[in-house]
Every structure is written in structure tokens, then in C-alpha cells.
Amino acid sequence: MIRGIYVAGSGMMTEATRTDVIANNLANASTAGYRKDVAIGKDFRSMLIRRINDGPNSPLIGSMGVGSVIDEVATIHEQGGIRPTGNKFDLAIEGRGFFAVETPAGVRYTRNGGFTRSAQGELVTVDGYRVLGQGGAIQLGDPESQVYIADDGRVMVDDAEADTLRIADFADVKRLVKEGANLFAAAPGQQEEPVAGITVRAGYLEHSNVNVVAEMVNLIAGYRAYEINGKAVQAHDSLLDKAVNDVGRV
Structure with missing residues (x-):
């Protein structure tokens, strides 16, 4: 549960940085010659998970991420309109x-x-x-x-x-x-x-090479992702509260 809080929390931090980058692009949409930035995220580290109780040769189920981070903020050097x-x-x-x-x-x-x-x-x-x-x-x-x-x-x-x-x-x-x-x-x-x-x-x-409509869509998507991660943190916090106060009492 604590790991879940950290995973969701890292997602919130990633989306907060992405939102800052998008906001800066929108603020410079009318700045002549401005080159937009893009925040590129990556997984901290993925680990393989296996089915339990199947012996030493238990089959792989897939991979599970343990959080995200902004890998780099890249500048897009496409030509703007004249x-x-x-x-x-x-x-x-x-x-x-x-x-x-x-x-x-x-x-x-x-x-x-x-x-x-x-x-x-x-x-x-x-x-x-x-x-x-x-x-x-x-x-x-x-x-x-x-x-x-x-x-x-x-x-x-x-x-x-x-x-x-x-x-x-x-x-x-x-x-x-x-x-x-x-x-x-x-x-x-x-x-x-x-x-x-x-x-x-x-x-x-x-012109700047910022597409205002596309940036607004990205801003909304980033907000939704931040909101979902925030709800995940609240859910894990609620489960942790029950584990400490209810299960622990039994």
C-alpha cells in the first residue's frame, strides 16, 4: 500500500511538471520565433511479476511499473508560420x-x-x-x-x-x-x-510553433491524469488507515 502511494505520487509530480511546460508554451504562443517544449516521461523501473504458488517455473504475468519521472524537456525546432x-x-x-x-x-x-x-x-x-x-x-x-x-x-x-x-x-x-x-x-x-x-x-x-488547441488538449489530459493519481493516493491512504486501525485492532 505504501508503494502504491509512492507510485501514484510520482505520477502526480510528473504531470505537475508536464503542466508547467505546457503552460509556458501557451504563455509564449504569440512570441515571435518561440520554440515549444515537450516534457518526456519515463518509467522508473519495470519489474516482472509471476503467478505465485506455481512452483519454481511459475509463468510470467507481465511487468509492473513502480513510478514515473520526467526524463527530459525537449525543444521542438519545427518552423513556425511567417x-x-x-x-x-x-x-x-x-x-x-x-x-x-x-x-x-x-x-x-x-x-x-x-x-x-x-x-x-x-x-x-x-x-x-x-x-x-x-x-x-x-x-x-x-x-x-x-x-x-x-x-x-x-x-x-x-x-x-x-x-x-x-x-x-x-x-x-x-x-x-x-x-x-x-x-x-x-x-x-x-x-x-x-x-x-x-x-x-x-x-x-x-510565429511560434505552438499549436494552442493541441496544447489545451494536452493540458486537459494532464489535469485528468493528475486527478486520477490523486484519487489513487487517497484510495491507498484509506486502505492503509483500515489496515492500521481496524485490522490491527483484531
Whole structure:
């Protein structure tokens, strides 16, 4: 009975974590370039059970789990939809790759192309991080300069090529680490790779890849699973109460 309480309790903890992940996805459903997360659960350990009183060669009945746990929270890097904004500094990548930006913690990567011109004439993110090109921070000149960003990532200022966007790709994007503010950090030893076959769309932003309806369904299913595990804990607690107070009295 006590084992049953622990098994059901671990299920409640698993579903609580899964609910937190889904809630974060829903909170960022309108965040440009956001990549959704999925909580992946696993069994603690399954053990084989046999029919008793059948001698040394008692047949196997099957396996029984002893609890669950979240194995990992994986990020899904599927392309989100692209929508026009009319702002020439908004950029969207069609295909693989990430924009490289300079932060106080070092170079970070994002799919959120909601950029603007800073007071210093640089292309920056909404948090003020400088967007990087092949030659460093991208300079846009003074406010009167005519800026055009081509489909291949070239930044044209007054009809002269100023720089080219630093679009980074990685052999295994699953190793990238989320750091908040829609930024990813490369794992230790992970190197940038050149990208090919992509298009940079100026005046567009990429949607998040969160399907709100699917996430709401997952949220309801997780709540139901949590509720069932909670009732299992109550049932085992009731049985334990009877075993101690009633059976023990006899």
C-alpha cells in the first residue's frame, strides 16, 4: 500500500511538471520565433511479476511499473508560420538557422527577428542586444540612411553592401540550451556550421510553433491524469488507515 502511494505520487509530480511546460508554451504562443517544449516521461523501473504458488517455473504475468519521472524537456525546432509586419527591420528565416546576437554572456542565438535600429545606428533586438554580421555588429548608419536587407542576408545601406547577417546552424540543434528571452546557447564544444538554401524575409516575423488547441488538449489530459493519481493516493491512504486501525485492532 505504501508503494502504491509512492507510485501514484510520482505520477502526480510528473504531470505537475508536464503542466508547467505546457503552460509556458501557451504563455509564449504569440512570441515571435518561440520554440515549444515537450516534457518526456519515463518509467522508473519495470519489474516482472509471476503467478505465485506455481512452483519454481511459475509463468510470467507481465511487468509492473513502480513510478514515473520526467526524463527530459525537449525543444521542438519545427518552423513556425511567417507573417508580414511592414517593419523593414523585422526579419524571418525560412529554413534552418538562427540569428547570432551579442549578449553580456557571449554570443547567443535566436529565431526572433523582431529587430530595430538603436540610437547608435546598430541593428539590435528588443532587449538591446546587437545583431551580428560576418564583420561584427551590423551598422545601419544614420537615421536618414536607406537600409535594405536582401533575401540572402546581405545588409545594404545607401545601395552599398555594409555586411551580411551571421546566420548560424548546428549539426544537432537538440543540444542547444534555452536561456530565456527566446535565446539559445551553444553546448560546450558545439560549433556553428554554414547554412545553405535559406531565405531571409525582411518585413516579416516568424510565429511560434505552438499549436494552442493541441496544447489545451494536452493540458486537459494532464489535469485528468493528475486527478486520477490523486484519487489513487487517497484510495491507498484509506486502505492503509483500515489496515492500521481496524485490522490491527483484531
